Amino acid sequence: KDSGGTSNNAGSSGTAASGCKLADKPPAAAASSSTAGDGTKVDGSALKVGLAYDIGGRGDASFNDSAAAGLDKAKTDLGLKADAVKELTAAPNEAEDAKQTRLRQLATEGYNPIVAVGFAYAESLKVVAPQFPDVKFAIVDGAVDGATNVTPLVFAEEQGSFLVGVIAAYQSKACHVGFVGGVDIPLIQKFEAGYAQGAKAAAPDIKLEKKYLTPAGDFTGFQDPAKGQVVGQGQVEAGADVLYQAAGASGKGVFAAAKAGNAKAIGVDSDQYNQPTVAESKDVIVSSMLKRVDVAVFDFVKAVAKNDLASLPKVFDLKVDGVGYATSGGKIDADLAAVLEGYKAQIIAGKITVSDKPSS
Amino acid sequence: MTALAEAPLTVVPPQRKRKIPGWALGMIGVAGAIALLSTTSYLTGVPQLTSTGTIQTAVRLALPILLAGLGGLWAERAGVVNIGLEGMMIMGTWGAAWAGYQWGPWAALIAAAVFGALGGLLHAIATVTFGVNHIVSGVAINLLGAGLTKYLSTLLFFPISHNPRESPAVPKFDTYSAGGLSDWLGSLEADQRVGISDVAGILRGLVTGVSPLTMLAVVFVVGSYLVLWRTRFGLRLRSCGENPTAAESLGVNVYLYKYAAVVMSGALAGVGGAALVLNPGNPGYLEGQTNGRGFIGLAAMIFGNWRPGGLLGGAALFGYADGLQLRSGGKTFLALIYGAVLLLAVLVVWQLVRRRWFAAATGIVAAGLLYGVYYSVDEVPSELTAYAPHLVTLVVLAVASQRLRMPAADGVVYRRG
Amino acid sequence: MGKLRGNLLPPALAILFSALLCGIALVVSGANPLRAFGAMVSQVGEGTTAVDIVNSTGVYYIAALAVAIGFQMNLFNIGVEGQYRVAAVVAAVFGGSVALPPGIHALAIILVAAVTGALWAAIPAILKVTRGVNEVISTIMMNGLALGLAAYLIRADVFGELRGNNIRTPEIPSSGWVPGIPLGSSGTVFGLVFLAAALGIGYWVMMNRTRFGFELRASGESSTAAAAGGVSAKKMILVAMLLSGAIAGLVSMPEILGRDHTYNLNFPAGIGFSGIAVALLGRNHPGGIALGALLWAFLDKSGLALDNVGVSREIVTIMQGAIVLSVVVAYEVVRRYELAAEQRRVGRQLGTVEPVGGAA
């Protein structure tokens, strides 16, 4: 009988336990302060908010859930009434007009603002938004050219991924890290690009494994933990000892592979250390790249309530805490935290620009 | 009637003497495959082809396919085409998660079998009792299986997992390794000696981190062979797939055996679904988790010529190709192309010996083309390697289809009387 | 009269049976079935749902015709799914990269789509004819390969272009669009819905009035009798498969030329499989398929309304599965009954029902 997680990783070459030769640490950050919390109480009780989720909807433990959290926060903080909220969810493989119908339905029932969660709604909004010029729409992860009543809520995933790349470099004993993407689409490539750049910045000699589970268009890559596990295991055996996944539900397989191979893992989107569905492997999760869809949704609703959409950032990036990293589980010590804050400050200050396209 | 016995009255195809028994042929095939892989691995410098991890992965990926394929085998040996395996597998994943969450992995296994069997029962009612076209019924069952599980998980899993498309985590089986043997093989593999290391890697992959489910699957394969080919039950079941009218005329209750076979088929497919849930990496049920594996199982069964041993080979090939592309991507895929060139070369020589000029020429052209690809491309685009298993299946079927022999009454709607 | 009854009774019974089944499921899960069904029906009047149903009927109709051509001769083209996807990409790429006069441009795109679909279907057809490869398996494999090919073709470094987080083919200029019938706030009916209707008529004429249709049906009914009657099975397989593929290639044309003007990552999947179900519902008859497509589209589109009344939308999928299964069972039962009735009728008319006594 196998005693769980002691299987040797044959591939991890001689450098084991020695860690990376690290680059110079960035200058310590000046005590950064978040821009949030400007004190004034905003009243949103008059709003009727509609949410159109992407596949998965509330409860997907991923970005839909995160959007839901933003909505819930608006309920408590802005006084949004529970019955003044409507949430609808997309079905897998549905046609374009189903998305349009969903948005239109919310609009005709008087919901305003309406948040579309996921770039899949971009094409539909292009059609629907002009039909309801008075309704304020927002789209998470996307933008609609030329529609003035659609607020894009986009994130600098590459910046957050940069920081977890740094974490990976500092945590890796073999100086060899891995990235597992769910589906090979531009959005996920942003994660890869930032991660690779961050890891390289912290440890120029670092080796990187990367793999996408399925090519663009085949979205089963977000739904196949078995494949995630295989790829994760492959990367561990190739020598990687910190794995970063941006693979939706398939990420669970990556965590399991990391656990079985005595490696570490980095979660994505929300703080996965605290997520019940991956509780089994929580001890290997050193951090998660946070994509604060909840912040964006909340800020958007708040801005609508204040009638001040211009105050919203163009991109939810490190500066506005739109992205970040999680520290739950206590795997990030004070030294590393200082380093991370240093990099963060440099990125915010524009001294480091993080590319959103993988280099190769 | 002695005089008659001497004069052959009909144009009988000459009796081909099978000098070599099936199992030996299988062993030779396996040995050949290992030799081919280790040569390729040596010549291209890609050790992943035969590493422990690759083999372990192949086993894991092959498992659900193998079980689904076995399900297909049972049904088709009794003459019922089961394209609804995918739906039955989905029902299995759901059942496994539902019971496994509450009562542990063994309960999961049983529940998966029961749920799959229910799908099989439905297929049997439609095809055997009502004489519906088998493909048609299968398509409908796939729809139904997907719908039912979605509905049930919204109903039952959502309150616990807070996700309508997912179950709560399900406890898993422990895995087992052949301790000393595994370590010894590991040291052999690490030696990097041509051939020996390869064989050691492959063997080690087979004895390390084995789940009880894998052992069970092996038991099922051997058991299916024994039951179907060595017992009276199996003989009767197969006779329903070969000539149901004849079977009925000898007092075999064809409907009953068809029902038994199709229900068994569903149960096996269900267990295949359980393998997905209980495999490492899967917390539990997840919508869309089967991802077409039921269909692949069917392909593996056809590939295996409706025999358990062949099916094992087909599932292994699929698991291997998929594992390889997932673990190491385009580079190893190129190595495989190189391996295919080697294989073709061997085949060409064989055809030349047998004076089959046309076949040999075709082989040379194909080998040339493949070698051209190998030579000119650095890495195959990941979009294409992702479906390497599909491509391999297609190519292998194209090459081997004419040697395949399905049960004579497979897919034929049978009516009593 | 009897014929009509034989054709209409089974589906009516099946729908009733399935509705009953789903009603029970709803009651068991604590929902009110009448309210659910009521919501679905009233949804038709909402917003653009009615138009969406019509548009979607057209798409399903084309897919089902493609499937039905094969079914007529017991050829199971499970590959419509892959055929329409590959055709859509190639046609979209073609349409977006050539400049042609209006009308001709659209026609050329449609032609390219049909040819591409046919070529993709040609592979399993040739494998079946020359190598005896079962088309069910080969077309399933081809569906996988189609996903891969489509993903490759829309790579930004091949034919695709990035749009925010989406990837798509270059937009087809308006000369290649097929205008629809705008119905104001109720939406726009795709112009190519009429293509679907025309295909249906063509299909009927071909099946019932031409030599080719006769040969196709003869091969389906009895391949041995067809062979003795001079119908070449191989030729029929090849032609039927190519024709089926060509029609499959047109499946996404209404949407691409009428609304999207590009192929992107949100391309709907699964229409091919729905097509199989619809063809079964309509019993390969062009009129029946139209009704089946309408029913399917209705269930799909008004199923969105179930979210409003707090009922899981998945009940619709169950209903669809149950309808297909019960409709084929019902057809089979009725077919048996009618054959027996016909034999009885002939027997009565020829007076063989009562034998000529025991006259020795």
Add this chain to the structure above:
Amino acid sequence: MSSSTSADLPAAIGDPEGPPAVVLSGITKRFPGVVANSDVHLSVRVGEVHALCGENGAGKSTLMKILYGMQQPDEGTIDVAGERVHFRTPADAIKVGIGMVHQHFMLADNLTVQENVVLGAEALHGIGGKARKRILELAGRTGLSVDPGVLVERLGVADRQRVEILKVLYRGAKVIILDEPTAVLVPQEVDELFATLRGMQEQGFTFLFISHKLDEVRAIADSVTVIRRGTTVGTADPKAVSSRQLAEMMVGSELPSPETRESTVTDREVLRVEGLALVAQEGTRPVLDGIDLVVRSGEVVGIAGVEGNGQTELVETIMGMRRASAGHVVLVDAEGNAKDLVKLGTLARREAGIGYVPEDRHRQGLLLTQPLWANRILGYQTRRPTAKGAWLDIAGAKQDTQRIVEEFDVRTPGIDVAAAALSGGNQQKLVVGRELSGDPVLLIASHPTRGVDVGAQALIWDEIKRARAAGLAVLLISADLDELIGLSDTIKVMLRGRLVADADPNTVTPEDLGSAMTGAGSTSDAVAALDTPVDEEGER
């Protein structure tokens, strides 16, 4: 009835002085549209060979299937050895010692002889070595000399027949039903079979024997029961009645005869086959080998041969349904233009003027669920009156179907009924009518009257003779040697894919033909061996 060897008398059926082995009384069985059996009475004594005669569709097979438990009677009772029995499945009938050899082989090709034999009777000796031993013991009695481990697909017809009998023996049956066992056998094989039956009869076996060949019935049977249109007409002593009397009992009228009066043979060649060869898909052994054949206008050339010697393949190769590996098929049309068809497809050959009556009307001749007029189109989908160019001419097809129905006396309520609703004979009349409609120069007729009742048979013979007189060339394949001798102007004997002998229909007897067909050599001047001797090496 466990492992009783066939040498002991079974407990239930044994005593010749006791009650009859089988008594069927008042059996009625209805199918949709037809009453197959109506108040049938039949009594079979222990140890006798009881023959059952009747036209096609008279209900013989149905009656036997009822006795064997395959079908349940609507009315009536069955007594076996004096005891009332109710069979729900064949297993019940097997249990009381009834066995049946069916009209059509009931064998699974892809299973071995042993598997076929033990299937369903595994309880007796298992499925392994013991069963094998028992099979070898019994095999001698039936003359079967193959290894029980070979696949049935490797066996010829006669051996398959033996396996069928072996199956029955293995189950320890004492009452054996033989439904047309001789249909596929040549006279010599029939004699062998009869010798076997007589031997077994002495050991106490009881036989129910069905045959359309009345001479055979008179040769083997101890008593004969005649069935007409589902009812028993009476029982007779076969030694006391002539074949003709028997036949008239069956039909209730005069018997037709296939004899042709005067020769209409001309010297204009219509079909010339040269060196035709066909190689089966696997293996290199030719199925057809160097076939040379000429059919002239007004001539009927008959091909005799034991089933499975390549007649089917010859016809299908001439029709283009199989690709010849060598040779020529030259057809001369009415204008005298010769054309080699060997590269053309079936349709082109039909268009060139060949009519084709296939051997199996259900599988090859008809679209069973389609109306009669649609069946008229099959094979003529490119020609008037059923088609105009690429378009079907449905009105034309209906009209011409109506003509055939009238001219050929097809008994049907209309041309819109499905072909499946017609009886076999009427279906065949439709097929023959269709194939004589396209102004053919050559008719290829495979078993044109197989399984067709006497009335339809006479009509079909008449039509063929009429067309022949009008100059049609006919290639006739038939297993019915009387038909072959009666209709043909020339007979050729086919053996193992070759034409090995010519026979003169004016002088040859069925026995002569039979021995030529089995390769036993010519025993008569009427059969002249051709100069291509049988290739002995081909026997392996």
